[in-house]
Amino acid sequence: MLVSAAPVNAASLAPGVDRYLELPSGTLRARLHGAPGRPLAIGVPGLSANCLSFGLLGPTVAGLDRTLAAIDLRGRGRSAAGKSGSHGWAAHARDVLAVADALGAQRFDFIGHSMGAFVGLSLMKQAPHRVRSLVLIDAVGVPDLRAMPPILGAAQRLGTVYPSTEAFLELVKGVGVVGWDDFWEAHYREDLVETEGGVRQRASRDAVVEDLEYAATADVRALWPHAVSQTLLVRAAQPFSPGADIITEHDRDTFLTIAKRARAVEVPANHYGVMNHPQTAKAVQELIT
Numbered sequence: 507m508l509v510s511a512a513p514v515n516a517a518s519l520a521p522g523v524d525r526y527l528e529l530p531s532g533t534l535r536a537r538l539h540g541a542p543g544r545p546l547a548i549g550v551p552g553l554s555a556n557c558l559s560f561g562l563l564g565p566t567v568a569g570l571d572r573t574l575a576a577i578d579l580r581g582r583g584r585s586a587a588g589k590s591g592s593h594g595w596a597a598h599a600r601d602v603l604a605v606a607d608a609l610g611a612q613r614f615d616f617i618g619h620s621m622g623a624f625v626g627l628s629l630m631k632q633a634p635h636r637v638r639s640l641v642l643i644d645a646v647g648v649p650d651l652r653a654m655p656p657i658l659g660a661a662q663r664l665g666t667v668y669p670s671t672e673a674f675l676e677l678v679k680g681v682g683v684v685g686w687d688d689f690w691e692a693h694y695r696e697d698l699v700e701t702e703g704g705v706r707q708r709a710s711r712d713a714v715v716e717d718l719e720y721a722a723t724a725d726v727r728a729l730w731p732h733a734v735s736q737t738l739l740v741r742a743a744q745p746f747s748p749g750a751d752i753i754t755e756h757d758r759d760t761f762l763t764i765a766k767r768a769r770a771v772e773v774p775a776n777h778y779g780v781m782n783h784p785q786t787a788k789a790v791q792e793l794i795t
Contacts, residue, residue, distance in 0.1 A: 522564055522576070524584075529604040531592065535584040536605060539564030540573035545638075546611035547794065548602055549576035552620030553717060554661055554709040556583030558693040559619060559781050566787040570795055572615070577605055579625075581713025583696070593713050594720035595621070599629040606636065615794050617641040619781055620657075620752070621717060627729040639794050640737040643786065644777050647726055647757030652750035653777070656683045661718065664711040669704040671695065683746060685775075689782040727757075730764045737768035738793045742780040752777050 522537040537557040547567050551559035560576035567574035579598055581587030588597075602625065606614050615638050618626035623645035630637060659681070668674040675694055684690050698705045739761065741753045762768055775783045 525575075526584075527605060527608045529601060529608065531588055531597070531601055531604065532580060532586055534580065534601060534605065535578040536575040536609075537564070537577075538573055538575050540568030540571075542573065544571055544573045545614070546606060546609055547572050547574045547615035547617060548605055549574055550579065550598070550602065550616070550618040550622030550625050551576070551582070552622055553657060554582060554664060554707070554714050555619070556693065556697055556708070558583075558696050560617075561689050561692060562782045562787060563617060563790060566791060567615075567617075567794070570791060572794065573609075574617075575605060575609060577602075579622075579713075581710035583708055587710035587713040590712070590716070593716040595624045595628040595717075595724065596632070598625045598717075599632050602629055603633055603636065612636065613638050615639045615641070617643065617790065618645075619643040620645050620777065621721070624721070624724075624726055624729075627726065627733060630732040630735065631729055634732060634734050637735045640733060640735045641740065641790055641793060642737065643740045644742045644752050644780050646730075646739055646753050646761050648754075649752045650745075650750045650754055653746050653752050656681065656746055657777070658718075661711075661714050664707055664709050664714055667701055667703045667706050671698055671705050674698060674705060674707075683776060684778050687782070690778075727760075730761055733761075733765040733768060735767065736793065737765050738789055739768055739770040740780060740786055740789060741770055741772050742777050743772040743774050744776040744779070746776060 522539045525536045527534050549560040557576040557578050564574045578585040613636050616626045623642035679686050697707050699708050745751050771789045773780050773783050773785045780786055
């Protein structure tokens with residue numbers, strides 16, 4: 507049983523303001539936390555997650571006189587999927603740059619969780635001069651394969667029709683990898699859309715599978731030398747099962763020898779709980795203040 511995190515109150519989850527940005531790749535939703543005109547940070551969620559993953563970090567960044575634009579990647583949340591062959595880390599990184607352009611930011615901070623961290627590393631290869639600071643939350647190298655079943659299981663459920671919202675929420679609770687609170691309640695309710703016979707998740711199975719196929723052939727460690735900005739690596743200290751780490755100790759230590767401006771923090775949560783843990787918020791504050 508896995509998540510260790512302080513309870514999150516509904517009052518602490520500032521809703522933000524949605525913007526729909528017309529990018530070269532299509533229309534992307536960004537949820538903005540903080541007043542317009544401030545220095546920008548861009549948040550990218552994990553494989554099949556939506557922008558509400560940043561329900562705690564959004565207000566945290568806004569409290570630093572910055573604006574966080576938490577985005578729905580194409581094929582997730584309320585952003586439509588692109589055509590076949592148009593996804594993958596590099597393509598998502600180009601979308602991040604287009605989001606910054608649309609919001610008038612030449613330079614910005616970047617926060618990525620899970621696959622979003624790999625998008626951040628790809629972004630650093632493409633445009634390191636545009637990234638003031640880089641936050642990689644519980645992804646940097648090659649995960650222990652024993653840690654992957656909960657993540658792959660979530661991807662495999664995409665497209666399934668459930669009789670009701672409550673039935674889906676009970677399923678997620680029963681899996682046991684999410685410490686249920688207002689944070690996750692909001693995230694998963696946002697992730698559902700009505701369909702014939704009940705509800706289904708918004709994320710496109712085809713887009714997610716394409717990103718998984720991209721990951722299977724990508725050499726993520728080859729991206730490490732491009733992490734030249736000041737970098738925070740947040741490692742979830744609680745594995746899904748004993749020894750089954752998303753960031754192995756070897757990858758953590760090797761990354762820190764290659765990325766000279768990086769430091770790492772360990773947070774007492776698992777891969778999901780790390781996103782709404784106060785220690786993650788504190789570490790992010792310290793980096794981008």
